[in-house]
Amino acid sequence: TEVAADEIFRPNFHFTPQENWMNDPNGMFYLNGTYHLFFQYYPEGNVWGPMHWGHATSKDMVTWEELPIALEPDEFGYIFSGSAVVDVDNTSGFGDGTTPPVVAIFTYHDPKGEAEGRIDYQSQAIAYSLDEGKTWTKYEANPVIANPDIKDFRDPKVIWDEQNQQWLMALATVDRNLFYGSPNLKDWELLSEFGEATGAHDGVWECPDFFPMKVENSEEIKWVLIQSLNPGGFNGGSGTQYFVGDFNGKEFKVDPSMENLPEKHDHWIDYGKDNYAGVTWSNIPDSDGRKLFMGWMSNWLYAQEVPTETWRSSMTVARELTLKKVGDTYRIFSMPVEELDTYKEALFQVDQLMVKTSAEIAPEVEKDLTRAEIKFEIPNLKQTNYEFSLSNLEGEILKFGYKHSKKQFYINREESGIIDFNDEFAGTISYGPRTSKSDTLSVLMILDRTSIELFYDKGETLMTEIFFPEKPYTSFSVKGEGDFELKNIEINQFNF
Ligand code: FRU
Numbered sequence: 001t002e003v004a005a006d007e008i009f010r011p012n013f014h015f016t017p018q019e020n021w022m023n024d025p026n027g028m029f030y031l032n033g034t035y036h037l038f039f040q041y042y043p044e045g046n047v048w049g050p051m052h053w054g055h056a057t058s059k060d061m062v063t064w065e066e067l068p069i070a071l072e073p074d075e076f077g078y079i080f081s082g083s084a085v086v087d088v089d090n091t092s093g094f095g096d097g098t099t100p101p102v103v104a105i106f107t108y109h110d111p112k113g114e115a116e117g118r119i120d121y122q123s124q125a126i127a128y129s130l131d132e133g134k135t136w137t138k139y140e141a142n143p144v145i146a147n148p149d150i151k152d153f154r155d156p157k158v159i160w161d162e163q164n165q166q167w168l169m170a171l172a173t174v175d176r177n178l179f180y181g182s183p184n185l186k187d188w189e190l191l192s193e194f195g196e197a198t199g200a201h202d203g204v205w206e207c208p209d210f211f212p213m214k215v216e217n218s219e220e221i222k223w224v225l226i227q228s229l230n231p232g233g234f235n236g237g238s239g240t241q242y243f244v245g246d247f248n249g250k251e252f253k254v255d256p257s258m259e260n261l262p263e264k265h266d267h268w269i270d271y272g273k274d275n276y277a278g279v280t281w282s283n284i285p286d287s288d289g290r291k292l293f294m295g296w297m298s299n300w301l302y303a304q305e306v307p308t309e310t311w312r313s314s315m316t317v318a319r320e321l322t323l324k325k326v327g328d329t330y331r332i333f334s335m336p337v338e339e340l341d342t343y344k345e346a347l348f349q350v351d352q353l354m355v356k357t358s359a360e361i362a363p364e365v366e367k368d369l370t371r372a373e374i375k376f377e378i379p380n381l382k383q384t385n386y387e388f389s390l391s392n393l394e395g396e397i398l399k400f401g402y403k404h405s406k407k408q409f410y411i412n413r414e415e416s417g418i419i420d421f422n423d424e425f426a427g428t429i430s431y432g433p434r435t436s437k438s439d440t441l442s443v444l445m446i447l448d449r450t451s452i453e454l455f456y457d458k459g460e461t462l463m464t465e466i467f468f469p470e471k472p473y474t475s476f477s478v479k480g481e482g483d484f485e486l487k488n489i490e491i492n493q494f495n496f
Contacts, residue, residue, distance in 0.1 A: 009468055011448040012371040014314040015064045017054055021046050022313045024277035025294050026053055027084035027104050030284050035061050036133050038070055046312045047304040051078040060339040061318035063496055071136055081155040081207055082106030086283040092185045094128040102129045103185050107154035120147035122154045145188050155207045157279055164249035170210035175201050177208050192251040198261045199241050202232030209279040213323040223247040228277050230300050235429040237301035238276035240269040244330040257329035271431035272463035273299045275316055291321040297451055302422035307468050317446055333459035336446055348491040358479035368493055370449040370472045376489040379440045383480045390473040398467050402441055408432030417469030436460050
């Protein structure tokens with residue numbers, strides 16, 4: 001099928017705004033069968049500008065419908081990132097007795113204050129909706145948390161803390177997180193702070209998320225703090241690290257394995273360059289119980305210069321997070337949500353394939369690699385390097401793989417397509433040593449027109465990156481130094 005010239009980079013199924021600029025996902029909540037996604041949006045241009053909250057909804061977190069803008073800037077400033085909760089018991093009093101209010105908690109960023117050189121130009125505010133997020137009323141007594149003279153004081157993420165019967169907010173500021181508690185979403189009390197002494201700090205902490213999670217195969221409950229920072233991400237620019245520990249209703253005590261983590265530690269949600277500011281959905285029913293996550297699939301290093309014109313940026317696929325004890329530490333695993341499976345058509349399936357040094361996988365099947373899932377396993381890892389590649393007849397090629405000699409994953413965008421819009425875009429990124437001890441490498445990739453999301457070792461290590469080939473990739477190949485085996489190969493196409 002022919003695609004209009006300015007649409008050749010638009011994803012087939014990852015969420016993008018119809019027009020103009022988008023960054024962080026905001027205010028994600030679930031209600032009455034619908035997943036809501038709000039996002040940092042500038043409706044008048046294809047670069048960052050005065051921030052609004054755009055809005056989209058989905059029945060399954062896979063196909064999205066864009067709705068009118070939800071929140072617009074006003075005399076107090078731009079509407080920066082934040083969250084939304086369903087106030088089931090109407091603790092806020094915003095309800096009208098017919099439907100529980102949905103309450104959005106966001107940052108006001110006052111550009112006038114910033115221009116005057118003040119440091120107190122970010123504060124926290126709320127708005128409520130009585131029609132499931134379609135229209136919003138800003139609270140007349142905003143802000144609910146005034147700025148205490150701290151520059152970079154933003155991105156409130158609120159949950160209902162069942163254990164301690166309070167609304168609980170994580171708020172990012174420069175090099176740490178502040179935790180606040182509230183009975184009604186209006187009156188907030190500072191509980192504690194965390195983070196100065198551990199993790200990556202080569203940038204500003206932003207967009208936190210803080211919640212309890214059951215450790216898989218145990219009854220243990222741990223608290224997880226997801227913490228984006230920019231710059232200073234693992235592979236440069238924007239990145240998202242996490243910490244696991246205990247919370248007593250006031251203070252977060254990080255697990256000993258994650259105290260004093262150095263800059264270059266190995267607790268990141270994703271090691272690719274393009275998964276930022278991701279947070280989880282609120283109000284997922286207990287009967288479901290999943291932790292559902294979505295991130296912005298770009299990086300502040302080059303997001304405003306990528307070669308799309310009428311729109312800019314997309315989100316990752318929705319992912320399910322799980323928490324596992326691995327050795328003497330805890331790790332977050334991520335996998336694509338199972339809802340994606342309902343769109344799958346199997347194109348190719350083979351239990352075993354002996355590769356003679358290199359092979360194009362399934363060249364005989366008609367496959368559309370712009371909306372596909374590819375899965376396989378490599379048992380008995382022993383060669384020094386396993387390289388995978390996506391390419392087209394124009395010679396554009398994205399190389400990625402696993403250097404077993406160094407236990408290192410990598411992606412090389414050097415020849416992937418258009419790269420000259422920013423010096424930070426091309427080149428090779430890597431991560432290692434691999435934490436899984438298995439001698440089988442399992443690989444799952446979700447491919448769209450301009451993105452790859454790699455889930456290695458059943459979600460233990462992720463790499464998400466975008467690319468801009470002039471023509472879609474049509475071929476997928478694997479290469480080693482000698483013969484090796486591939487198992488359980490599957491190529492699936494998504495039909496929407
Ligand atoms: C993260 C971020 C947030 C802020 C928003 C502004 O990408 O910088 O900290 O609220 O973007 O658009």
